[in-house]
Amino acid sequence: MLDHFALLADYNRWMNGNLHRSAAALPAADLAAPRGAFFGSILGTFNHLVVADTIWLKRFAGNDESGRWSALRPLAGVPMPERLDAQPCADLAQWWARRQALDATIVDWIAQLDADDPSRTLHYGNMRGEPHRKRLSHLLLHLFNHQTHHRGQATTLFSQCGVDVGATDLLLRIPAADPG
Known part of the structure; x- marks a missing residue:
């Protein structure tokens, strides 16, 4: 199971790089323009993912x-976001710096998990302070599915906006199987 999560962490980082390249093709005003999305703009959507990943x-x-x-230790100094629509990154450069740090943290943390970790029950409070107990493997699936x-x-x-992000399939990141 850990190899699945490592694959998803790699895919996550790769796709965020593709989004960054696409965003760099647009003027800042286009990134911040309201577009009727859940979190308003392209930058608003990017910020939501930074917020949600930080929370998790x-x-x-x-x-x-x-x-x-x-x-995960570097996150100790990062404040817990108070709202899912918070805008911690004012522009593409701030978002990209934060995104790269989060993606590296995710990849490195997944590599630190041992075989028993996915079956662990985690305790946390949601944004309303309600307590929850859920398996780490299920929470990781949620983390990666939410990003996707x-x-x-x-x-x-x-x-x-007329910008082609390119192919986005997970299949592109799945390594070839051993011929044996």
């Missing part, structure tokens, strides 16, 4: 009783 990574870090997940969902929205917004 901080929740994961809060369940590291053994102290083995050192990749909103990146799909972003690719539609880019298409509406």
Whole structure:
């Protein structure tokens, strides 16, 4: 199962790089323009993913009783976002710096997981403070699925602006199997 999560972390980083290249083709005003998306604009969608990833990574870090997940330690100094529509990154450059750091954290943390970690039950509170207990494997599936969902929205917004993001299929990141 860990190889699946490593693949998804790699795909996540790769796709965010594709989105950055696409965003760099547009003027800043086009990135911030309201487009009727869940989070308004392309930049608003990008910010939502930064916010959501930060929330989840901080929740994961809060369940590291053994102290083995050192990749999550840099998040200790990052404040917990208070709203899902927060705008922590004012422009593409700020978003890209934050996105690269988050993607590296995700890749590094997934590499630190051991075979028993996915079956662990994590405890966290949602944005309303309601307590939850869920398996890490299921939460990781949610993390990656959520990213894919909103990146799909972003690719539609880019298409509406005349920018082709290119191929987005996970299949492109799946390594070839051993011939044996």
